[in-house]
Amino acid sequence: MTTSRSSAPSFTVISGAQVQRALLGREKQIVDLVDSAYRLHSAGDSVNPPSYFLRFPDRPSSRIIALPASLGGQFGVDGIKWISSFPDNVARGIPRASAVLILNDPGTGYPFACVESSVVSAARTAAFATLAAEWLSPRLRPRRIGFFGAGFIARYVHTFLTAREWPIDEIGVHDVSAESAAGFRGYLERSGQTARVTVHDSAERLVRSADLVVFATVAGRPHLNDPSWFSHNPLVLHVSLRDLAPEILLTSANVVDDVEHCLKADTSPHLAEQLIGNRSFLTGTLAEVMAGRVPVPTGRPVVFSPFGLGVLDLAVGKFVYDEVVRSGEPHIVDDFFHELRRYG
Ligand SMILES: NC(=O)c1ccc[n+]([C@@H]2O[C@H](COP(=O)([O-])OP(=O)(O)OC[C@H]3O[C@@H](n4cnc5c(N)ncnc54)[C@H](O)[C@@H]3O)[C@@H](O)[C@H]2O)c1
Numbered sequence: 001m002t003t004s005r006s007s008a009p010s011f012t013v014i015s016g017a018q019v020q021r022a023l024l025g026r027e028k029q030i031v032d033l034v035d036s037a038y039r040l041h042s043a044g045d046s047v048n049p050p051s052y053f054l055r056f057p058d059r060p061s062s063r064i065i066a067l068p069a070s071l072g073g074q075f076g077v078d079g080i081k082w083i084s085s086f087p088d089n090v091a092r093g094i095p096r097a098s099a100v101l102i103l104n105d106p107g108t109g110y111p112f113a114c115v116e117s118s119v120v121s122a123a124r125t126a127a128f129a130t131l132a133a134e135w136l137s138p139r140l141r142p143r144r145i146g147f148f149g150a151g152f153i154a155r156y157v158h159t160f161l162t163a164r165e166w167p168i169d170e171i172g173v174h175d176v177s178a179e180s181a182a183g184f185r186g187y188l189e190r191s192g193q194t195a196r197v198t199v200h201d202s203a204e205r206l207v208r209s210a211d212l213v214v215f216a217t218v219a220g221r222p223h224l225n226d227p228s229w230f231s232h233n234p235l236v237l238h239v240s241l242r243d244l245a246p247e248i249l250l251t252s253a254n255v256v257d258d259v260e261h262c263l264k265a266d267t268s269p270h271l272a273e274q275l276i277g278n279r280s281f282l283t284g285t286l287a288e289v290m291a292g293r294v295p296v297p298t299g300r301p302v303v304f305s306p307f308g309l310g311v312l313d314l315a316v317g318k319f320v321y322d323e324v325v326r327s328g329e330p331h332i333v334d335d336f337f338h339e340l341r342r343y344g
Contacts, residue, residue, distance in 0.1 A: 009110040011336035014324050016116035022323035027163030034127040037315035042287030045072035046311045062086045069310030078104040081313040087218045101317040115317045124312040126156035129237045130164050132304045135289050146172040146210025149217030150184035157214050168195040174206035204229050215243045227251040230301040238305045246272035253283040253297035261307040269305050
């Protein structure tokens with residue numbers, strides 16, 4: 001991020017290995033960082049236009065999303081995340097999602113870093129889910145956790161909850177893929193956690209046996225329709241956004257990250273709005289809960305649906321950049337910006 005008159009702007013490439021080193025063991029701090037970024041966004045010190053979805057007629061299950069954003073406060077950074085979701089990758093033995101994050105200098109507009117961002121994205125998502133879980137269970141932390149969809153994001157959510165010392169007695173796992181469920185179970189065993197782990201073949205049993213249910217599937221449309229499965233009033237982190245039929249949302253309290261973002265792109269809250277023609281089913285945003293303006297409802301399931309904001313990627317990406325520079329190991333690409341004299 002060099003902008004003085006005498007030196008050319010520099011450009012740094014940050015690999016996934018560097019990202020992982022920068023974030024390792026920093027989960028608590030990342031939750032606090034995401035908390036600050038989200039509060040700045042809610043206070044209006046950000047620009048976060050709608051995400052742009054690139055879809056392909058010949059590859060309907062795949063997409064690439066652009067999330068441009070600008071974040072003020074102590075972050076002072078602009079940029080864009082460009083994240084692909086190709087679910088068939090999993091069968092090829094590589095992760096579904098891949099991403100880069102470009103960080104731009106707000107003074108000159110020059111991009112100053114390209115950060116591998118599948119890990120940044122997973123970390124900011126898990127940090128935000130953990131933040132929501134903390135705020136949406138103000139009295140008693142649910143100790144029986146169910147993971148519905150046992151992939152990359154589920155693993156990160158578990159890591160972040162554990163790092164924030166969430167008390168876990170039981171972990172349920174349900175996945176349409178037995179291989180994913182077994183893989184996740186293996187990760188849990190290796191992680192040294194002590195909760196009892198049960199893999200449920202039945203989706204209903206998973207939901208009914210958990211007081212905190214984390215949805216992290218790749219479902220494109222709702223596949224759970226029966227509100228009675230949620231009659232024990234769990235806290236639901238609906239990270240994958242499209243699992244629950246509108247009928248379930250309409251009998252729940254609904255908290256979102258950002259109303260305009262979340263009620264788009266056929267998310268379950270978007271379908272609920274289309275079904276009843278208004279937004280009266282929304283309880284509020286997480287920011288309103290955090291500011292004490294909206295109490296957490298009781299006597300109903302609480303469903304948190306986070307669309308995922310580009311400002312959070314910027315916050316975590318800038319943290320990673322600063323760490324990599326501090327550690328003295330940035331890969332600066334020489335002469336990346338080369339034609340810098342106006343008249344040659
Ligand atoms: N809201 C956000 O900010 C945000 C951020 C990142 C990822 N996500 C979403 O999280 C989801 C999970 O991402 P991931 O990287 O872990 O994907 P992944 O491919 O690693 O894992 C998804 C798992 O869900 C399972 N699955 C698919 N359909 C299912 C169903 N109907 N019931 C049970 N299991 C099912 C798959 O078998 C797979 O194991 C994606 O939908 C992604 O878009 C949301």
